[in-house]
Amino acid sequence: xxxxxxxxxxxxxxxxxxxxxxxxxxxxxxxxxxxxxxxxxxxxxxxxxxxxxxxxxxxxxxxxxxxxxxxxxxxxxxxxxxxxxxxxxxxxxxxxxxxxxxxxxxxxxxxxxxxxxxxxxxxxxxxxxxxxxxxxxxxxxxxxxxxxxxxxxxxxxxxxxxxxxxxxxxxxxxxxxxxxxxxxxxxxxxxxxxxxxxxxxxxxxxxxxxxxxxxxxxxxxxxxxxxxxxxxxxxxxxxxxxxxxxxxxxxxxxxxxxxxxxxxxxxxxxxxxxxx
Numbered sequence: 001x002x003x004x005x006x007x008x009x010x011x012x013x014x015x016x017x018x019x020x021x022x023x024x025x026x027x028x029x030x031x032x033x034x035x036x037x038x039x040x041x042x043x044x045x046x047x048x049x050x051x052x053x054x055x056x057x058x059x060x061x062x063x064x065x066x067x068x069x070x071x072x073x074x075x076x077x078x079x080x081x082x083x084x085x086x087x088x089x090x091x092x093x094x095x096x097x098x099x100x101x102x103x104x105x106x107x108x109x110x111x112x113x114x115x116x117x118x119x120x121x122x123x124x125x126x127x128x129x130x131x132x133x134x135x136x137x138x139x140x141x142x143x144x145x146x147x148x149x150x151x152x153x154x155x156x157x158x159x160x161x162x163x164x165x166x167x168x169x170x171x172x173x174x175x176x177x178x179x180x181x182x183x184x185x186x187x188x189x190x191x192x193x194x195x196x197x198x199x200x201x202x203x204x205x206x207x208x209x210x211x212x213x214x215x216x217x218x219x220x221x222x223x224x225x226x227x228x229x230x231x232x233x234x235x236x237x238x239x240x241x242x243x244x245x246x247x248x249x250x251x252x253x254x255x256x257x258x259x260x261x262x263x264x265x266x267x268x269x270x271x272x273x274x275x276x
Contacts, residue, residue: 002266006093007042010085010124010259012211012241016044017093023055029077031275035267036075042267045210046083047073048090050099053108060110068094069108074206082111082154084214084255088124091116092259111154125256128153128215131222131248139187140175141168146189149226151219153253156181159188159216159223165201170209186213190220197236198224211241218253221246 003025006017016035018025027049035041049072054065063069070090072083087107094100094107095118103118107126115127134150139160148160158176174187184205191199202216203209221235225248234247244257 002269003272005042005265005267006261007044007263008089008093008259008261009241010088010212010214011239011244011257013085013213014044014211015046015048015086015089016042017048017050017089019050019097021050021052021055023051023057025049027071027073028276029073031272032073032077033075034275045075045204045207046080046086048083048086048093049073050090050093058110059108060112063108063113067106067108067113068099072109074204075208076206078206079110080155080206082109082114082215084126084128084153084216084218085212085257086214087114087116087126088214088255088257088259091124091126092118092122092261096261109154122258122260123256124259125254126214128218128253128255130251131218131253133222133226135180137177137180139189141170141189146174148187149219149223150180150185151222153215153218155215156183156185157188157216157219158185159190159219161190161192161223161227163191165189165191165199168201170201170203173205174203186216186219188213188216188220188223190223192224192227193238196234197238199238201240212239212244214244214255214257217244218246218248218255221253222248 053069132152138145146160148158151157200220202213217237
């Protein structure tokens with residue numbers, strides 16, 4: 001079988017899942033880039049390594065060593081603090097493979113512990129933690145500036161409420177203020193649809209435009225609520241890969257959406273070893 005893997009997605013935000021309980025895999029940026037390449041690898045928006053917290057040298061403090069940790073890598077090989085859709089896929093992987101005691105799962109991330117609930121219908125709800133608003137700024141696309149709200153959900157976002165999101169060119173990274181986002185930023189464009197629903201497109205740092213972004217949908221909901229003069233509430237967020245429900249409260253937020261697994265298999269050891 002070589003190196004075991006699974007392939008799954010949350011609203012078409014897709015991931016290669018690598019079970020590695022003891023942290024034995026040398027998951028180099030080159031290997032991540034090759035895995036995520038849609039021509040020379042399996043193809044994915046990112047890699048989720050399933051590892052015990054105690055086996056990960058750079059795991060944050062405060063997470064029990066026996067907790068399963070989502071070691072998340074972007075498609076370009078960089079490490080990200082958090083991925084909402086990734087947590088949903090990760091939690092479902094644990095329950096489907098008998099690695100969790102029940103439907104309630106605690107997932108370790110670089111943004112802290114994220115509790116998740118796997119529902120009988122395959123939907124997964126993740127406690128996304130507090131939504132921190134970091135100030136207003138603009139994103140630039142095709143020479144035009146779009147006002148946006150800076151939001152931190154464990155990773156940085158700039159969510160811009162606007163119309164006509166279907167017509168935007170998100171083939172390249174939108175411009176942003178590096179002083180406000182020194183480590184880069186995920187940029188969302190959010191179009192209100194009425195009735196508590198919005199449409200979103202997103203350009204993820206280190207990946208490009210994706211079919212969905214879990215933390216991005218939380219940022220989109222927060223920006224849409226602010227545009228309506230509210231700080232809390234629920235929004236259904238439509239993304240190219242489907243739809244999710246986001247609830248934002250005074251103390252935290254939740255993200256609920258589907259998870260689909262499409263394949264299990266083994267990576268060629270020769271292929272893996274041939275990558276630096």
